[in-house]
Amino acid sequence: MDIKAIRGMNDILPDTVAKWHFVEDTARRIFSLYGFTELRPPVLERTELFLRGIGDETDVVEKQMYTFVDKSGDSVTLRPEATASVLRSVIEHSLLNKDPIQKLYSIGPMFRYERPQKGRYRQFHQINAERLGEDGPLADAETLSMAYDLASAILGHDVLLMEVNSLGCQKCRPGFKDALTGFLADRQDRLCEDCRRRMYANPLRVLDCKVESCKEAVEGAPLIEENLCPDCRDHFGAVLTGLSILNVRYEKNPRLVRGLDYYTRTTFEITARGLGSQNAIAGGGRYDNLLSILGGPDVGGIGFAFGMERIIMLMNERAEQVSGCFVVAQPKPEIEQEALGFISELRSSGIRVEAAFGKSFKAQMRRADKAGYPVCAILGENEMASATLTIKDMEHAEQRTVERGAALDDIKSMLIRKGEEK
Ligand code: HAM
Numbered sequence: 001m002d003i004k005a006i007r008g009m010n011d012i013l014p015d016t017v018a019k020w021h022f023v024e025d026t027a028r029r030i031f032s033l034y035g036f037t038e039l040r041p042p043v044l045e046r047t048e049l050f051l052r053g054i055g056d057e058t059d060v061v062e063k064q065m066y067t068f069v070d071k072s073g074d075s076v077t078l079r080p081e082a083t084a085s086v087l088r089s090v091i092e093h094s095l096l097n098k099d100p101i102q103k104l105y106s107i108g109p110m111f112r113y114e115r116p117q118k119g120r121y122r123q124f125h126q127i128n129a130e131r132l133g134e135d136g137p138l139a140d141a142e143t144l145s146m147a148y149d150l151a152s153a154i155l156g157h158d159v160l161l162m163e164v165n166s167l168g169c170q171k172c173r174p175g176f177k178d179a180l181t182g183f184l185a186d187r188q189d190r191l192c193e194d195c196r197r198r199m200y201a202n203p204l205r206v207l208d209c210k211v212e213s214c215k216e217a218v219e220g221a222p223l224i225e226e227n228l229c230p231d232c233r234d235h236f237g238a239v240l241t242g243l244s245i246l247n248v249r250y251e252k253n254p255r256l257v258r259g260l261d262y263y264t265r266t267t268f269e270i271t272a273r274g275l276g277s278q279n280a281i282a283g284g285g286r287y288d289n290l291l292s293i294l295g296g297p298d299v300g301g302i303g304f305a306f307g308m309e310r311i312i313m314l315m316n317e318r319a320e321q322v323s324g325c326f327v328v329a330q331p332k333p334e335i336e337q338e339a340l341g342f343i344s345e346l347r348s349s350g351i352r353v354e355a356a357f358g359k360s361f362k363a364q365m366r367r368a369d370k371a372g373y374p375v376c377a378i379l380g381e382n383e384m385a386s387a388t389l390t391i392k393d394m395e396h397a398e399q400r401t402v403e404r405g406a407a408l409d410d411i412k413s414m415l416i417r418k419g420e421e422k
Contacts (some may be wrong), residue, residue, distance in 0.1 A: 006122070007116055007122065008114070008116035008120075008121045008122030008123065009121065009122055009123040010121060010123070010309075016312065018322070019312045019315050020308065020312065022154075022315075023127070023154060023308055023311055023312060023315075024107055024127070026150065026153050026154055027105070027107065027127045027150055027306075028105075030146065030149050030150050030153060031105045031129060031146065031150075034103065034142065034146045035103050036103040036104060036105045036129060036131075036146075037103065037104060037105070038104070038105055038106065038107075039086055039089060039090075039104040039105070039106055040106060040108070041079075041082065041085035041086060041088070041089045041106060042085070043078055043079050043108065043109060043111075044076050044077070044078055044079070045076065045077060045079055045084070045085055045088065046074065046075070046076060046077070047065070047067050047075040047076060047077040048075075049077075049084050049085070049088055049294070050065060050077055050079070050080060050081075050084055052084075052293060052294060053083070053084030053087070053088075053262060053290060053293065053294055054080070054081070054084060054260050054261060054262065055202075055260065055261025055262065057198060057201050057202040057205065057261060058202075058205070058259060058260055058261055059259060060080045060081070060112060060259065060260065063113065064080060064112040064113045064114055065077050065078075065080055065111075065112070065113065066078040066080075066111045066112075066113060078111035079110055079111065080110055080111060080112045081110055081126070081128075081260070081305065082106045082108070082110065082126055082128035082130075082305060083128065083130060083260075083262070083287070083290070083303055083305075084290075084294070085106075086104055086106060086128070086130050086303075087130070087132075087290060087291055087294050087296065087301070088294060090102055090104070090132060090291075090296065091291065091294060091295060091296035096132065096133060096296070096297055096299060100133045100299075101131075101132070101133040101134060102130070102131070102132040102133055103129075103130075103131050103132075104129070104130050104131075104132075105127065105128060105129040105130075106126075106127075106128045107125070107126070107127050107128070107308075108125060108126070109123050109124070109125050110123070110124055110125070110126050111123055112124070117277075117278065118275075118276055118278060118313075119275050119276065119277075119278030119279075119307075119309065119310050119313065120278045121309060124307055124308070124309050125307070125308040125309065126305040126306060126307060126308065127150070127305065127306040127308060128303065128304070128305040128306075129143070129146065129147070129284075129303050129304055129305075130301055130302075130303035131143050131301060131302050131303060132291065132299060132300075132301040133299050133300075133301070134300075135288070135300045136238075137234075137235045137236075137237075137238035137239040137242060137266075138238070138239075138242045139302060140235075140239045140242070140265070140266040140286055140302050141238075141239050141241075141242025141243050141245075141246060141248075142242070142246070143284075143302045143303065143304065144162070144164070144239075144243060144248060144250070144266075144268055144304075145242075145243065145246040145248050147162075147268070147270060147282050147284065147304045147306070148160075148162055148248045148249075148250075148270070150306065151270050151272075151281060151282060151306070151311075154311055154315060155272060155281075155311065155314055155315070157249065159272045159273045159274060159314065160249075160270055160271075160272055161251065161270065161271050161272075161273075162248065162249065162250040162251070162268060162269075162270050163250070163251050163252070163253035163256050163268060163269050163270075163271070164239070164240070164243070164250045164251070164252055164253065164256070164266070164267070164268045165224070165225075165252065165253050165254060165255075165256035165257075165266075165267050165268070166224065166225065166228060166232055166233075166235070166236040166239075166265050166266055166267070167204070167224060167257065167258075167263050167264060167265060167267050167285070168224055168227065168228050168229065168232045168264070168265065169229065169231070169232050169264050169265060169288065170264070170289070171229045171231070171232075172227055172228050172229035172232055173224075173264075175227060176222065176224050176227040177203050177204065179222045179227065180199075180203040180204065180206075180207075180221060180222055181199055181200060181203045183220075183221050183222055184199040184203055184206055184217070184218075184221070185199070187217040190213050190214070190216065190217040191206065191209075191213070191214050191217055192209060192211040192213065192214050194209070195209050195211070195214050202261065204224075204257045205257065205259075206218060207221065207255055207257045208257045208258075208259065218255075223254040223255075224254060225252075225254045232265055235265055235266070236265065236266065239266050240252075250268075253269075256268070256269060258283060258284075258285060259283075262287040262289070262290040262293070263285040263286065263287055264285075264286055264287060264288040264289060264300075265285070265286045265288065266285050266286045266302065267283075267284070267285030267286070268283065268284060268285060268304070269282065269283040270282040270283070270306075272310070272314055274314055275310055275313065275314065278310065279310075280307070280310075281306055281307055281310045281311055281314070282304055282305065282306040282307070283304060283305065284302070284303050284304025284305060285302065285303075285304070286300065286301070286302040287300070287301055287302070287303075288300035288301075322352060322371065322372050322373060322374075323352060323374065323415055323418070323419060324351055324352030324353055324354070324373055324374075324375070324415070325346055325351055325352070325353050325373060325375045325376065325377055325411050325415070326353070326354055326355065326364075326367070326368035326371065326373040326375070326376045326377075327339050327342060327343050327346070327353060327354070327355040327376070327377045327378075327379065328355070328361065328364040328365060328368060328376055328377070328378045328379070329355060329357070329364075329378075329379045329380075330361065330379065330380045330381060330384075331357070331358055331359065331360065331361075332381075334384070335379055335380070335381070335384055336357055336358075338379060338384060339355060339379045340355075342377065342379070342389070342404075342407070342408075343355060345408055346377075346408065346411065349408060349412065351411065351412065351415065354368075354371065354373070361380070368394065369394060373394060374393070374394050374395055374415070374418050375391065375392065375393060375394060375411055375414055375415060375418075376391070376392040376394055377389050377390070377391055377392075377407060377411060378390040378391075378392060378399075383401070383404075386401075387403065387404045387405075388401045388402060388403055388404055388407075389401070389402060389404055389407040390402075391407065391410055391411060391414070393414065395418070
């Protein structure tokens, strides 16, 4: 067939989907420990939402949005991120009137027209969390800790680096921006075209530019930390104390700025070794003005998003092991029928079970092995004649024969034991 998927948009095939389930399940479990619940906004929104929410000086809005005019003449955009959508939904449904603290997560596809490369796609998936209605620094510390818990539950601590910064607030950031623009003005001949334009409207973005000459030009630039107002400095200090109490390993990075414009005060990123240049697996921060910019109450929030493709690329094989039993039956009608009855018993007691009817004995065993089943139940002529089943432990290549009536309990306890060993 000559019709292919669109560049940068990937099929998630059955052989990796177990990893996706594992990541999603782990996120749901950890987020519920922090009192978060799910909100599912649509993938298509009015373009204006992102123009207002994300900021028109950002790469996302300038270059990356999938925007089109729909049949009714409205300009609509496939969401490039979830934060603006979640906040739109919170405002539209007055959720903060019902409960002044909202802790919400969302999981799903996002769309950015970027140049595809390893770890960077045009359709990608995020696990996104937003916490609204708490201004204090410990809400930030807890939110960062939740992100750290999720990353380390999936990847372990060793490959991770959490970098933290404060971007100040409306009081102290203008002074810092002026100082930075002044610094950059003297070096503008070394800046790329984008940065020469941005250095006036949004000089912080220049700090984040990946072009080599821009990276050199910003060496020695003023640091935001030295320009924070007393409130922002206290807030940042208390966030860091909170992180230490929560045993989150972090590093301060005074040059960390984010690609989206709505952040105030605390910002952070989690990077991982082994991903090449697209090594940010999560990023986020506080946004104290975004709700009111979008027409909601003057309430602050903080959140983050994980890029699921990047986590999945890093995962080890752990999540791919299935728990369950493969039933191997001699390909004869009466034996297969007997096997079918046993399969039904196993499944009724909540055990994942598969078979491959009509295939040779050898082909069935190969399939059980390839699919990663830790246990096989074998039903051949001998077992049929003696009302028994042979149970094979695939990991240890050991087998024994048990009474047909005892087989279900035997398999159950074997699977429990194996689960506990992991
Ligand atoms: P972001 O830093 O733009 O933040 O994206 C978060 C994560 O999504 C990145 O760290 C990366 O792992 C993943 N990601 C972004 N673009 C791509 C891409 N083209 N291909 C693959 N993965 C990608 C946000 O989106 C904010 N809305 C996060 C947030 C929530 N801040 C506050 N609340």
